[in-house]
Amino acid sequence: MPSETVPGRHRPPLVIDAHVHIGPFRNFHIPDNGIEGVVAAMDSLGVDVSVMSAHASISADYTIGNDIVIDAATRFPSRILGYCAVNPNYADSMADELERCFEHAAFRGIKLHPELHGNHALDSRQYSAVWEFASRRRLPVLSHSFFAGDGLDVFARIAESYPDVQLILGHAGQDFGIDSVIDLAAGHENIWLDLCGPLSLDGAVEKLVHALGPGRILFGSDLPFCDGALQLGTLLYSRLDPSQVEAIAGKNALGLFGEAAA
Amino acid sequence: MHLQSVAESPEQDTDPGRLGLVDSNVFVGRASGVPWARNFEVSSRDVLAEMSRVGVDGAVAYHVLAREYSPRLGNGLLLDEIAGQPALAGAWIVLPHHTGEFPPPAALIPEMAAAGVVMARMHPSTDPSAHRYLLADWVVGELLEALADAGFPLAIDFSLFRRAEPPWELLFQVLNTHPLLKVLLMDVQGRNNRTLYPLLERFPNLTIQTAGLNVHRGIEDVVSRFGADRLIFGSGYPLRSMGAARFGLDTAEIAETDRRLIGAGNLTSLLGPRAADRFGATHA
Numbered sequence: 001m002p003s004e005t006v007p008g009r010h011r012p013p014l015v016i017d018a019h020v021h022i023g024p025f026r027n028f029h030i031p032d033n034g035i036e037g038v039v040a041a042m043d044s045l046g047v048d049v050s051v052m053s054a055h056a057s058i059s060a061d062y063t064i065g066n067d068i069v070i071d072a073a074t075r076f077p078s079r080i081l082g083y084c085a086v087n088p089n090y091a092d093s094m095a096d097e098l099e100r101c102f103e104h105a106a107f108r109g110i111k112l113h114p115e116l117h118g119n120h121a122l123d124s125r126q127y128s129a130v131w132e133f134a135s136r137r138r139l140p141v142l143s144h145s146f147f148a149g150d151g152l153d154v155f156a157r158i159a160e161s162y163p164d165v166q167l168i169l170g171h172a173g174q175d176f177g178i179d180s181v182i183d184l185a186a187g188h189e190n191i192w193l194d195l196c197g198p199l200s201l202d203g204a205v206e207k208l209v210h211a212l213g214p215g216r217i218l219f220g221s222d223l224p225f226c227d228g229a230l231q232l233g234t235l236l237y238s239r240l241d242p243s244q245v246e247a248i249a250g251k252n253a254l255g256l257f258g259e260a261a262a
Numbered sequence: 263m264h265l266q267s268v269a270e271s272p273e274q275d276t277d278p279g280r281l282g283l284v285d286s287n288v289f290v291g292r293a294s295g296v297p298w299a300r301n302f303e304v305s306s307r308d309v310l311a312e313m314s315r316v317g318v319d320g321a322v323a324y325h326v327l328a329r330e331y332s333p334r335l336g337n338g339l340l341l342d343e344i345a346g347q348p349a350l351a352g353a354w355i356v357l358p359h360h361t362g363e364f365p366p367p368a369a370l371i372p373e374m375a376a377a378g379v380v381m382a383r384m385h386p387s388t389d390p391s392a393h394r395y396l397l398a399d400w401v402v403g404e405l406l407e408a409l410a411d412a413g414f415p416l417a418i419d420f421s422l423f424r425r426a427e428p429p430w431e432l433l434f435q436v437l438n439t440h441p442l443l444k445v446l447l448m449d450v451q452g453r454n455n456r457t458l459y460p461l462l463e464r465f466p467n468l469t470i471q472t473a474g475l476n477v478h479r480g481i482e483d484v485v486s487r488f489g490a491d492r493l494i495f496g497s498g499y500p501l502r503s504m505g506a507a508r509f510g511l512d513t514a515e516i517a518e519t520d521r522r523l524i525g526a527g528n529l530t531s532l533l534g535p536r537a538a539d540r541f542g543a544t545h546a
Binding site: 179 | 452453459477509
């Protein structure tokens with residue numbers, strides 16, 4: 001077979017990565033994890049804009065992490081947007097930290113990581129300040145999901161209780177099964193699916209689009225936590241039509257995070 | 263919000279088919295399946311069609327029935343499936359012989375050679391769905407030595423959960439005890455550099471499949487520290503995306519000579535004379 005075969009690769013006009021981090025992490029080595037390494041990866045992959053939270057804020061000190069994001073967005077204002085990350089173990093400080101973050105124009109959403117922050121239920125009072133703040137400002141909230149954490153019923157309750165919050169289901173709820181995730185998203189217009197994780201399986205994005213349409217699906221890579229190329233490459237070589245890829249790669253995020261800045 | 267597309271990356275302006283690519287890690291057959299994946303019965307024609315769509319020249323394939331049901335039965339089906347397809351070479355999944363499920367190494371090796379397969383694969387314990395034997399010398403040492411003597415590379419896939427670690431001490435012993443055995447680690451995952459790197463430093467016979475190294479700028483980091491000859495292109499298709507594996511290699515910031523080595527040259531060197539007439543000549 002000649003290697004001159006034309007690849008079946010999509011080339012969407014805009015790529016926004018809705019799930020990005022920055023910085024080192026305690027339990028494994030991440031090469032080039034600073035802002036230079038993140039932007040270098042964005043350049044090589046063709047990612048225009050990343051919406052990021054810092055590893056420091058999802059694992060250790062959220063104020064240090066949010067400051068890292070502010071610094072990254074200040075240095076690369078056309079490339080970096082931020083999620084303000086808060087920690088329910090410091091519930092009394094949440095509102096103040098959210099106010100502090102959103103004084104900076106780069107912040108367009110809130111990031112929650114229950115697995116690394118004590119696994120408080122997302123609908124417990126520990127998180128009340130988040131939902132009230134996000135609802136008041138009509139912000140997107142990206143929450144990590146994982147096998148030992150809140151089930152999809154909790155995400156459903158939050159979406160129903162706070163209809164003005166755009167709730168992004170981290171990793172598309174990969175540990176809860178695709179059928180349940182499709183049912184959840186189909187029944188809640190304010191639930192979005194972040195593809196990072198399940199996108200690494202060939203065919204996952206096609207299944208989601210077939211069931212739900214492309215409208216509330218976001219490309220996310222989890223870069224530099226893992227290899228963004230393997231995530232984006234699966235989307236770019238998917239068997240979707242170009243308009244579907246265009247929506248998932250950037251257009252949906254442009255609407256979501258652009259609206260959050262209005 | 264003012265978001266504009268960045269300039270097309272240089273990679274997008276170059277000939278997309280310039281690389282010779284040989285995928286070290288694909289399977290044929292009907293897997294039991296996972297809910298998020300595509301799940302279909304994969305024939306050699308399906309693999310060839312995907313290779314054509316993505317721009318991959320050749321592949322080393324195993325039969326998923328050999329992994330999920332019976333290595334002996336699956337290995338036999340593999341030969342039927344890839345017969346007459348020069349772009350596809352076969353990998354047999356092997357077991358230790360002590361239970362009688364597999365012939366002893368002295369008989370297995372000639373059988374592999376006669377069948378024309380180019381690589382052995384093992385799926386030892388670490389996961390309940392794996393083949394449940396220990397990768398210890400008192401279990402597999404005889405087989406490993408026979409593979410090394412015969413020049414068959416060994417792909418090891420520990421069937422790891424996404425956050426798991428390979429059994430490093432066992433892997434160390436394999437590499438240390440069998441320095442001539444060419445080991446291709448299929449699925450090292452993304453959180454293991456702190457133990458992987460000292461192994462790469464110490465053992466030149468250890469190579470890593472690209473798509474199994476789920477590390478941010480991992481290709482660049484491994485190439486800069488250890489050289490391009492330690493990485494071998496592979497995808498995990500059809501469970502994983504062949505296109506994503508290509509995208510990862512295409513976009514890595516490395517020298518073109520290194521990209522060609524990783525894309526095909528290292529694998530053909532690893533496979534040796536048995537693969538001389540495989541995959542066409544574009545990767546040579």
